[in-house]
Amino acid sequence: MQALVYLGPGKKALQEHAKPAIAAPTDAIIKISKTTICGTDLHILKGDVPSCQPGRILGHEGVGVVDGVGSAVTAFKAGDRVLISCISACGKCIYCRKLMYSHCTTGGWILGNTIDGTQAEFVRIPHADSSLYPIPAGADEEALVMLSDILPTGFECGVLNGKVQPGSTVAIVGSGPIGLAALLTAQFYSPAEIIMIDLDDNRLEVAKRFGATSTVNSGDGKAVAAVMKMTEGRGVDTAIEAVGLPATFELCAQLVAPGGTIANIGVHGTKVDLHLESLWDRNISITTRLVDTVSTPMLLNTLRSHKLDPKLLITHRFKLGQILEAYETFGHAAKTRALKVIIEA
Numbered sequence: 001m002q003a004l005v006y007l008g009p010g011k012k013a014l015q016e017h018a019k020p021a022i023a024a025p026t027d028a029i030i031k032i033s034k035t036t037i038c039g040t041d042l043h044i045l046k047g048d049v050p051s052c053q054p055g056r057i058l059g060h061e062g063v064g065v066v067d068g069v070g071s072a073v074t075a076f077k078a079g080d081r082v083l084i085s086c087i088s089a090c091g092k093c094i095y096c097r098k099l100m101y102s103h104c105t106t107g108g109w110i111l112g113n114t115i116d117g118t119q120a121e122f123v124r125i126p127h128a129d130s131s132l133y134p135i136p137a138g139a140d141e142e143a144l145v146m147l148s149d150i151l152p153t154g155f156e157c158g159v160l161n162g163k164v165q166p167g168s169t170v171a172i173v174g175s176g177p178i179g180l181a182a183l184l185t186a187q188f189y190s191p192a193e194i195i196m197i198d199l200d201d202n203r204l205e206v207a208k209r210f211g212a213t214s215t216v217n218s219g220d221g222k223a224v225a226a227v228m229k230m231t232e233g234r235g236v237d238t239a240i241e242a243v244g245l246p247a248t249f250e251l252c253a254q255l256v257a258p259g260g261t262i263a264n265i266g267v268h269g270t271k272v273d274l275h276l277e278s279l280w281d282r283n284i285s286i287t288t289r290l291v292d293t294v295s296t297p298m299l300l301n302t303l304r305s306h307k308l309d310p311k312l313l314i315t316h317r318f319k320l321g322q323i324l325e326a327y328e329t330f331g332h333a334a335k336t337r338a339l340k341v342i343i344e345a
């Protein structure tokens with residue numbers, strides 16, 4: 001089969017690779033129909049994720065058809081159409097019992113990281129019963145690919161952890177796919193204001209179409225003043241960090257109102273300063289989270305009832321044979337205006 005293989009920092013190739021086989025009774029083999037590329041795959045290619053070793057097939061998102069199951073799999077059978085979660089969960093360990101699937105002792109974020117991933121014709125999914133979801137009849141496969149990772153991430157790490165409330169004020173720093181996923185799912189709660197902040201005017205325009213009440217280009221260094229003006233000097237109840245840089249976390253710390261919450265989503269690779277000297281008396285909370293994908297069943301329902309249209313995030317489409325071109329397009333988003341690219345296997 002064909003697969004996109006990580007060959008060390010800065011190196012990747014579309015290679016011929018052996019088809020995966022069942023390795024444990026709880027495994028399933030999935031024939032991939034559609035997959036995509038995540039910002040995290042770019043982090044891996046930069047060499048930022050040491051757990052991902054050369055030789056690994058990348059990808060942790062996708063939908064497909066069950067090709068075969070191990071003897072202990074009871075929820076799925078060959079021919080079933082399934083959504084693959086970016087997080088594998090045994091459902092039984094101490095963390096899974098707390099619904100903290102991201103820290104499953106024999107799962108978590110392993111796909112396209114410590115085991116081969118979804119950017120291939122076939123993938124092996126461990127703990128299949130609790131890591132796959134049946135695709136509802138009539139559901140759009142492309143839209144569903146957005147539910148493997150980015151929608152649950154924006155919702156769980158940003159909106160839930162950030163305690164977005166009806167009538168509250170929200171600022172989201174970063175208008176990439178994850179920030180936009182937080183923007184879409186924040187609207188479940190009808191906040192009064194959602195202010196999107198980015199350096200890229202194209203992404204801010206997209207954010208307006210997705211329901212942002214205002215946008216701020218922070219390139220001039222005056223984002224704090226702009227947000228204070230919009231909030232009568234108070235700041236926002238929820239400041240969501242969806243970039244993963246020291247500057248954007250510090251911006252959130254300056255934007256949060258007394259009693260508010262800073263919800264960090266971004267993956268941070270370097271030290272970030274925490275200015276407790278200006279935060280200690282502000283009654284704020286700071287949260288961090290690796291997506292657990294516990295909200296996937298709820299998100300599937302909102303998709304089915306058209307309360308959510310994740311297809312809005314898809315800007316480009318490629319075949320698996322063109323995946324290197326797909327990486328080029330996704331990796332140069334400012335130029336290509338890419339958000340999410342769909343790759344058909």
Ligand SMILES: NC(=O)c1ccc[n+]([C@@H]2O[C@H](COP(=O)([O-])OP(=O)(O)OC[C@H]3O[C@@H](n4cnc5c(N)ncnc54)[C@H](O)[C@@H]3O)[C@@H](O)[C@H]2O)c1
Nearest residue numbers: 039174175176177178198199242243244265266267290291
């Ligand atoms: N916590 C989790 O479980 C989890 C899961 C998936 C992704 N992530 C992380 O979420 C973050 C966002 O992901 P993404 O795919 O949307 O990334 P992305 O790179 O596509 O988007 C980031 C956005 O931030 C903007 N930006 C960059 N520097 C900025 C600055 N100084 N000020 C304002 N805006 C700035 C960029 O223009 C871009 O639009 C990444 O760090 C990713 O690794 C976390």
Ligand SMILES: [Zn+2]
Nearest residue numbers: 038039040149
């Ligand atoms: Zn991802």
Ligand SMILES: [Zn+2]
Nearest residue numbers: 090093096104
């Ligand atoms: Zn577990």
